[in-house]
Amino acid sequence: xxxxxxxxxxxxxxxxNRRGVVLHRGPAIIIEAVNPTEPIKFxxxxxxxxxxxxxxxxxxxxxxxxxxxxxxxxxxxxxxxATQLYRTLPHELGHWVDFLQKVERPAxxxxxxxxxxxxxxxxxxxxxxxxxxxxxxxxxxxxxxRQHLIANCDIPFDRELGREQLAQDGLRLQxxxxx
Numbered sequence: 198x199x200x201x202x203x204x205x206x207x208x209x210x211x212x213x214n215r216r217g218v219v220l221h222r223g224p225a226i227i228i229e230a231v232n233p234t235e236p237i238k239f240x241x242x243x244x245x246x247x248x249x250x251x252x253x254x255x256x257x258x259x260x261x262x263x264x265x266x267x268x269x270x271x272x273x274x275x276x277x278x279a280t281q282l283y284r285t286l287p288h289e290l291g292h293w294v295d296f297l298q299k300v301e302r303p304a305x306x307x308x309x310x311x312x313x314x315x316x317x318x319x320x321x322x323x324x325x326x327x328x329x330x331x332x333x334x335x336x337x338x339x340x341x342x343r344q345h346l347i348a349n350c351d352i353p354f355d356r357e358l359g360r361e362q363l364a365q366d367g368l369r370l371q372x373x374x375x376x
Contacts, residue, residue: 203281226289231272233272238267257284260273276357283346294337304319
């Protein structure tokens with residue numbers, strides 16, 4: 198892919214605190230930390246999927262520089278935010294919706310005696326689909342959701358740092374770049 202890892206879906210994750218207490222068990226969308234000041238370099242040759250991603254990154258506000266030897270993405274705080282919150286998060290949610298539609302909901306309709314084998318078959322079929330098919334679904338879902346959120350004026354939204362939550366989490370306001 199033509200990106201750092203902006204985020205990912207974990208179908209089954211355990212989040213525990215420092216004392217080993219499980220805070221969450223189940224599916225999770227994980228948004229990765231990125232450095233908005235560090236350029237990202239890629240080789241000169243781009244596949245069709247990577248060219249589509251290049252255009253999506255451009256629409257997110259990243260500065261893109263092709264040259265003779267490679268492609269460089271110069272991110273900014275706002276372009277990273279646009280990529281992660283307004284595109285990656287809905288995209289990963291699309292993967293989860295796809296999984297719900299293809300595995301979880303059909304498995305819930307099975308009788309008790311069929312559930313274990315039936316779930317396994319649905320899971321094998323789901324993971325047997327091509328990466329391209331799964332990505333197309335997630336991109337399509339994300340774009341529909343993004344358009345809906347824009348139409349309702351739900352995105353974009355202003356950055357907000359809750360001082361009380363920062364203190365509870367042991368973070369300091371000065372650790373955050375607020376340009």
